[in-house]
Amino acid sequence: MGIFSKIKSALQKTSEKISLSITGKKIDENLAQEIEDALIIADAGVEISLELSAKVSKKKFSQEATDIDVKKFLSVEIFNLVKPYECDFFESCSAPVPYVILVIGVNGNGKTTSVAKIAHIFKSSGRRPLVVAADTFRAAAVEQLKFWAKKIGVDICAGKEKADAAGLVFSAIEQAKRNGNDVVLVDTAGRMQNRDDLLAELEKIKRVVRKIDDTAPHKTILLLDGLTGQAAHAQVDVFLHKIGVDGIIITKLDGTAKGGALLSLVKKYKIPIFAVGVGESIDDLKPFNAQDYADAIVGL
Ligand SMILES: Nc1nc2c(ncn2[C@@H]2O[C@H](COP(=O)(O)OP(=O)(O)OP(=O)(O)O)[C@@H](O)[C@H]2O)c(=O)[nH]1
Ligand SMILES: [Mg+2]
CATH class of the missing domain: 1.20.120.140 (SRP54, nucleotide-binding domain)
Known part of the structure; x- marks a missing residue:
């Protein structure tokens, strides 16, 4: 298809x-x-x-x-x-090397799955991604990313449960440099936008990453669940202003009748859409195409 x-x-x-x-x-x-x-x-x-x-x-x-x-x-x-x-997200992630991408957002919106999908796209275009299981809160989260990494055949860096996420990301970038991984994809723990303590952990990850490369993370992606519709604005508000976000990925467009929310999001925040999630399988992340979206939404 x-x-x-x-x-x-x-x-x-x-x-x-x-x-x-x-x-x-x-x-x-x-x-x-x-x-x-x-x-x-x-x-x-x-x-x-x-x-x-x-x-x-x-x-x-x-x-x-x-x-x-x-x-x-x-x-x-x-x-x-x-x-x-609309933007050429995947092409834009080429330099510097390793290119560090941080994936953030509230719980359950598709971060881990999308990290796997993005890694799969990079790998298919001849890149050597390293995925980082920086959701150290839950053992199941690490297992989930390990499962995907094995399935798509990409390298993974995972620490011990409850390990310091920022420290893990730091060693992951060192590992990427040693092993020739040209793109590092960091999966973070889900966090509600009203949890300042958890947001502070993201700030720490960013601070620590900058010790290796002061231009990193090169992209911070906010994941939004398409099922949330317009309520996603509250999430964008906080993550954009407190953490800094370069672009969004909207997942689960396949399960929602609220796909129009994308319009109000870009109008209000003027933020690029890096990709959209259209299903649960590994191929179900697509670059955002304005023409396809516009035609699809009116049923053309
Ligand atoms: N239908 C559909 N399901 C999706 C999509 N993206 C993710 N999912 C599903 O959403 C559920 C949650 O995805 P995860 O990737 O675990 O979400 P997460 O943000 O990592 O969750 P936490 O780590 O708990 O915060 C899984 O069952 C995924 O298969 C999508 O585009 N479409
Ligand atoms: Mg996750």
């Missing part, structure tokens, strides 16, 4: 209502209202939903225009909103 159809099928729950609000409908004043309601239900946020429906309402469609023309119009508007936040 190609990238396009995968994102399209993942977004089906989100696009269903938006698509239905247009399919087979007459182009009249009710249409804009229906589109607005559907966008709000998809968690696109009130501001964007109003903005987009106003554009549909103002647009002078020709007499011959069909529902497909409305979808195409809306898709172009959505594309324009998200296009600036």
Whole structure:
């Protein structure tokens, strides 16, 4: 299955209502209202939903225009909103070496799985990733990453349970230098954004990493669970301001009807989308493609 159809099928729950609000409908004043309601239900946020429906309402469609023309119009508007936040994440992670990537976020949003998926993509393009099990709170977390590392055939650095996460990351980077790993992917423990003690641990990891390379970590990725919808804003607020975030990955787009939240996230935080999670298997992380997203969300 190609990238396009995968994102399209993942977004089906989100696009269903938006698509239905247009399919087979007459182009009249009710249409804009229906589109607005559907966008709000998809968690696109009130501001964007109003903005987009106003554009549909103002647009002078020709007499011959069909529902497909409305979808195409809306898709172009959505594309324009998200296009600036599409980026070549995987290509951008090439220098310096080793390239250190820190993966952070609240509990259960797909960090460990995404670290494995990212490592798999790097490995497939001929890189030599080292994954670091810096979630030292839970033995199960280390086992989970070990399982993936073995399955995809990448190196792993794991410490003892309850080991100091910052110290582990420090030795992992040294190990990467010794063994020729060109990219280091650090999986961290899940932490709620209101736990200052746990956020302090992330700051410590960053401080310690800078002792080896003062430009590291080269990317800090905030993982967001697509099921959270607009509520993810609270997480972005804290992680962005307290830790610093270079880009986001939104996981579980396949399980959510709230895929419109991505629109309000980029509009508010103007932050790049490094990738999206579209399923549970190792291949289910895809670079974010603005055109595919825009077409998929209106059901084109
Ligand atoms: N459907 C779907 N499931 C996903 C996706 N990404 C992750 N998951 C699932 O979400 C669950 C949690 O994923 P983890 O990777 O363990 O999440 P985590 O952030 O590491 O969790 P903690 O370490 O407990 O904070 C697992 O069952 C994953 O298979 C996705 O894109 N789609
Ligand atoms: Mg984890």
